[in-house]
Amino acid sequence: MTADSKHPIWNPTLYEVQLNSPTAKAVNRRKVISNAPSYYGYEYHGEIGIGVAETLLQREKDGSYLVRCYQGTKKTYLLAVKFDNKVVHYRIEYIKGVGHHLKENTKYFDRVHDLVADFLVFFNMQKFAPATLDMTNTATISNFDRTPYMTLNHRKLKALSTEIRKSLNLESFPKENLDKIDYTNSLLPSTYEKPHEFKVHTFKGLYWCEFCSNFLWGFKSQGVKCKDCGSIAHIKCSERIPRQCVPSLKKIRGIFGIDLTTLCMAHKYSIPFILTRCVKEIEARGLVQEGIYRVSGFSEDIDNLKMEFDKDAEKTDISAKAYPNINVIAGVLKLYLRLLPIPIITFQAYKSFMESDKNKTIGDKISTLRKAVKQLPQTHYDCLKFLLNHLNKIAQHSAVNKMNEQNLAIVFAPTLIASPENFTDYSHEISNLKLLMKHFKIVFFNS
Known part of the structure; x- marks a missing residue:
């Protein structure tokens, strides 16, 4: 499938390289080792030299591996793996409750076998797809408009801009200033900025980077996923994605403690509805209330209203019938502002x-x-x-x-x-x- 005749949406090259990677296969020992670490299985061969390890692996197929021990100033465990008819050695460590990892890598695995399988894919990528890997590591903002990310999100950005403009509450501002607002641009203004909240993620199944269009290779921690909008990318690619996250309402839980921009983008408002609702109610029946914002409402009522807003959002009833004490509405507004992770004046x-x-x-x-x-x-x-x-x-x-x-x-x-x-x-x-x-x-x- 293509976005146009020149730019493919998804590039299958890395996926094909992963499919053709050698299969991990442990070379098991044939004797009992009394002091073998409990976190290694029969792939552990004890204290053997590099020559013995290479001899054991040389007659095996690519992807074969074993673990050995080196007794130097400090006991060290080494992983020996055969790839491209050569045996390579890496220091391997185990952290209880975290897992196995190579000293040169930050990925952790429950089993040595899974670690080797993932690393064999890396070896294969380095051998058969160096140009593609280099492209993913050197992608620039200059081609961002042509990426699958923009192909999939352009309409969403445009629709979001339209909804935000419709939601502007202009009635309370002086009429002589309304002509200063530009409604003609159908796209989000250049000042719109919302960083993605990327987290390293392990993907189950086949996924492609939305920035460079290449496969998220490997079996664990293959890339990152934005917790606000769900965008997926290689770790390197995510560092270059512009700060134009459009949060998905499905991924937002509640409204209290949510970043202002995230909440507004998710609900398609320029100002959070909780502010406009509370302000409207306070101006309707609290302008002459002595001590408004200074006098506290009942904390139990404030907590109840907070939970209602988190659950029912815009459907929340804050009328005089539901909450006759206007100080409760004022208290919830102050609580919302107090719980913002980034205050309004940043x-x-x-x-x-x-x-x-x-x-x-x-x-x-x-x-x-x-x-x-x-x-x-x-x-x-x-x-x-x-x-x-x-x-x-x-x-x-x-x-x-x-x-x-x-x-x-x-x-x-x-x-x-x-x-x-x-x-x-x-x-x-x-x-x-x-x-x-x-x-x-x-x-x-x-x-």
Whole structure:
């Protein structure tokens, strides 16, 4: 199958090479060795020299192997394998509870036989497919648009962009600023960035790398798989895949403790629905609630609502009938923000935000904050703008609810800003967040 006449989707070369690899076969000893390690079987021949090992293997077929012991300054175990009519020797180790591995390799196996079978494939690849292997190791971003990954994900990216634009909540923003938003581009903007969460994975069956289109060869830890979108790649190829992960909703469990960008991409929103739902409810019946966000709701009710959001997502009922105490809704919103693995004002942007303190005039401080917010990932930027707009509305009713910018900044600074670990003095964070709220329109809308 081909994406076009010049670019095959899947290259079978490495698969064919693996099929033709020698079969692993243990050369078993014929005598009992009293002190043989329990984690080796009859493939262990005890303390024999390299000459004896090679003699035993020389008359066997390629793929034959044995384990021997070398008594030097420290007892060492060596794996001898016959390949291409030659015997090669590698130091082999066993770690209890982990498995067998070669000193030169990070893969671990329950049995020596499985280790040899996997390594024979590697030998065969090196002999018969060096050019293909080299290609997988030197693939560049320049050909990314022509890869199977983009062939399979282009439509998903386009559909995602359309859904995100539809979900934008623009009613709360000044009308004079709506003309600044570009709706014409049907693809995700170049600022969209979501790194993949690749983990080394053992694949059962036949799998191909979605980046280079080559077979994931071997029998264990053949490549990596993204836990958010399910993309598959060689380890080397994964290092070159652009940061454009489009998470799959099937792989997201709950909403609390999930990275902002991951959650938004999975649910196809620019802002997490839990924020828009809670903010809408609070603005409907909590603007004049004294101590809103400062007074805590009942912890049991907050925990129950958290579980409902994790289970039912957008279907969760947060009406006055279900939760008459608006402080419970406010408490869940704060809990969601507190559990984010990466706060809305990220660790990378933290230093830029704090630079504002070095300026003496309000104008210079605001100018620094305007530059700082532009360093945030798009989803973080959208969420910060949305929340600050909401907090401004709360502050506008401070004569009744007693929550002015200072009080709101005290509540939200430790949650919204990625401060250093074990931080206790939030005075600078509070000052900057207060400034952001007070000059919200200038920071976000005056370019």
